[in-house]
Amino acid sequence: MGEQINLFSDLPDVSAPGMKLPALKTPVWTENKAKLIAKYLFYFVLITKHGAYIDGFAAPKQPEIEGSWAAKLVLESEPRFLRDFFFCEIEPERAKYLYELVANQPVTKPKRHTQVLVKDFNIAVADVLASGRITPKKATFCLIDQYSFECHWATLAALAGHKSLGNKIELFYFLGSGWLDRGLAGFTANLDVPERWWGRADWRSLVGMNGWSRALLFCDRFKEEFGYKHAHPWPIYERGSSGKVMFHMIHASDHDEAPLIMHRAYRNATKANEPLEATQASLLDLLAKLQTT
Ligand SMILES: C[S@@+](CC[C@H](N)C(=O)[O-])C[C@H]1O[C@@H](n2cnc3c(N)ncnc32)[C@H](O)[C@@H]1O
DSSP: OOOOOOOSSOOOOOOOBBBBOOOOOEEEGGHHHHHHHHHHHHHHHHHHHHEEEESSOOOOSTSSSTTHHHHHHTOSSOOOOOEEEEEEESHHHHHHHHHHHHHHHHOOOOOOOOEEEEEEHHHHHHHHHHTSSSSSSSEEEEEEESSSOOOOOHHHHHHHHHHHSSSSOOEEEEHHHHHHHHHHHHHHSSSSHHHHHHHHHHHGGGGGOOOHHHHHHHHHHHHHHHSSEEEEEEEEETTTSSSOOEEEEEEESSSTTHHHHHHHHHHHTOOOOOHHHHHHHHHHHHHHHHHOO
């Protein structure tokens, strides 16, 4: 399980205006999407050596599948540079996985702050941001792995607008492209749900759109409305299909090196972590090159 094969010849060019990224050669499958996030953070914290991680929809979707749970992969990733963790889950019976996970961690020095919030993330986000732990200079990442339409646009705005100085909180936002059309078209009642998710009344305009164009539209809104310097959609495929994209992971960041690091993470999502020193040196080299261009 987890092996990547070179199956698709039509992986999209993930470049965005102003940033040329090498073509993607191998797909990331849905069961490996948590590994993509963990690999990206592994690389990123080798540079920052610190950081905070917020997971808004944190309980495992498939607790029985080893290696598929983002919260566990990120919390247990070595070296343990991330210091602050906020795990949110609305369902009390599913939050038990999070309590267990936290209780099973070794004591680290310096001590980590790990908090489980059993609440709607659209409400809990205010508690996280008011905690005093997400300070301007702290590299902070937030995973939004919703089922479909749970995360309100206002929640994204709160995360993006939290820091008045420094780089904004980085977002890993999962857009359920594989079933979005059907899901949106099915709303005949509870119309407030898609409206809060999209943050506007014109959510029906998304129905019938090409998935890639729709993901790019999200990226444009992340940049234009929230002010992110970079926002890229990373396709996550259904294994065994002939190219069905189940998710686009919208990655929004103010760091110039972030899209390149995500590209590397995408390529290596399922591989064992590379040796620390060599990886750190090549990432610092990448950073230096970006700073001189
Ligand atoms: C797709 S699963 C998350 C999967 C997880 N990230 C993983 O790596 O396996 C979504 C989770 O969000 C929870 N959830 C749904 N609505 C929520 C909300 N408004 N606030 C917080 N959690 C919510 C669900 O109960 C479910 O456990």
